[in-house]
Amino acid sequence: MKIFSKEQIYEGDKLTAEKQSITSTELMERAAIQIFNWMHIRMQGAQVPIHVFCGIGNNGGDGLVLARHLITHGYNVNTYVINYSDTRSKDFLINYDRIKNVSKKWPLLMTDAEALPVIHQDDIIVDAVFGIGLNRPVVDWVKNLFTHFRASKAFTLSIDIPSGLFPDQVPANENDVVWANYTLSFQTPKLLFFLPETAKYTVQWEVLDIGIDPEYLYTTATAYELIGKHEMLPVYKPREKFSNKGQFGHCLIIGGSYGKIGAVTLASRAALSSGAGLVTTFIPKCGYNAIQSSFPEAMVITDVNEDCITHIKYDIEPSVIALGVGMGTATKTITAFETFLKTNKTPLVIDADGINMLAQKKALLKLLPQQTILTPHPKELERLIGTWKDDFDKLKKVKALSKKYDLIVVIKGANTITVFQDKGYVNTTGNPGLATAGTGDVLTGIITGLIAQGYAPIAATLFGIYLHGKSADIAIEDLGYQSLIASHVIEALGEAYIDLFKQPEQPQVEEEPEDSKE
Missing domain, CATH: 3.40.50.10260 (YjeF N-terminal domain)
Known part of the structure; x- marks a missing residue:
């Protein structure tokens, strides 16, 4: 709409x-x-x-x-x-x-x-x-x-x-x-x-x-659109009978540091649950056992360092890379991040500490591939674009950033707004239960998984945000707002997909009892 x-x-x-x-x-x-x-x-x-x-x-x-x-x-x-x-x-x-x-x-x-x-x-x-x-x-x-x-x-x-x-x-x-x-x-x-x-x-x-x-x-073209089921259903890519995992892409999730391996685990699980064919994580050595035992579907590559990422090197050819979740901003990590960006040509989804590192060294924004997706929470966005006078000014500044560097920027909130160039897309799904640790990592994973499957970056972003919010809407029916955690959002992703094809229930009309009919 x-x-x-x-x-x-x-x-x-x-x-x-x-x-x-x-x-x-x-x-x-x-x-x-x-x-x-x-x-x-x-x-x-x-x-x-x-x-x-x-x-x-x-x-x-x-x-x-x-x-x-x-x-x-x-x-x-x-x-x-x-x-x-x-x-x-x-x-x-x-x-x-x-x-x-x-x-x-x-x-x-x-x-x-x-x-x-x-x-x-x-x-x-x-x-x-x-x-x-x-x-x-x-x-x-x-x-x-x-x-x-x-x-x-x-x-x-x-x-x-x-x-x-x-x-x-x-x-x-x-x-x-x-x-x-x-x-x-x-x-x-x-x-x-x-x-x-x-x-x-x-x-x-x-x-x-x-x-x-x-x-x-x-x-008439408008500067903003409202995104709901009606807008997302045509975006959905159905699968053919003889599909195989190689057709749905390979995600590389780079992140984690000592005590924050859970963020990579959540993002990786979300990427695979959204439909990606393969997921590999790139983490410091300290997270190897944690991911291999908690998420056996993922493949794992470890950094040479034990506690944080210092050298980003891998021998796979990923379809898309998500970077930044739980990564930290140690000096060696920032250096590794900069070195990686100078040679990388693979589509990127950047979240959390990846955005914080871009905010610390804004010259790195010039190194990002076209239509890189940034998914900051409010404080991370402020570090990136500076303070804003009000919400309208915030949108203006985000549009300027998007146009200057050809970025897709996700402004997380009760109605998450995605900005690409001069266009804004307002999401309609989601609820206050998402205000809990790890749900942002899940969103990063979902968007990454959709890009791996062949969705264009803007379509993957909008569809990912919609599915993320819809999963939370489904999950709270049994859990309520307070008890929702990030893993529940991943678990409800399948129902969110199925819901795309559900027709609204028609009200039931009770028949008049036989003995009252004339």
């Missing part, structure tokens, strides 16, 4: 109105009816007080249309117009007149927050104050109103985005924004739903189809 920018959304609205020969007012009506239908299905006429707060732009116009339909269907509605400016949009004015024709109780015009409306905890707030077009700081009395919403603890439903949020920057103060329980987004999710500093302003979100021109949606 594409994530459209503010400018693209406006262009899509305009083009849709032109191609479908409708006015912007009619498109607004269509959109607001979708919100009404969403509420009506869930409320079924319940007489809970509904407070609809409308701005004076198009988002407020949506709110007025919604309030009108709620009123005509017999709901208990209080409508407010937040009069924060002298400027009104055309569609707001049209719908302001329309709502006055269906109710004797006209919308209350609010010009300050001195007399805040009474809102009880069991009421419902509909936030239609500001939309994606907000381009100025929120005035103080409106901020006070937003604080009043939050203090009431009433269920808050935001239209398109929570009011006070900008589509491309982080608010200066969390009290400047509505904290929504649910946001109904028109046609496309917003990038801010997936960034840590802005996602907190809505607990849940849902996209409503408002009939934007399909050709525009299909042909």
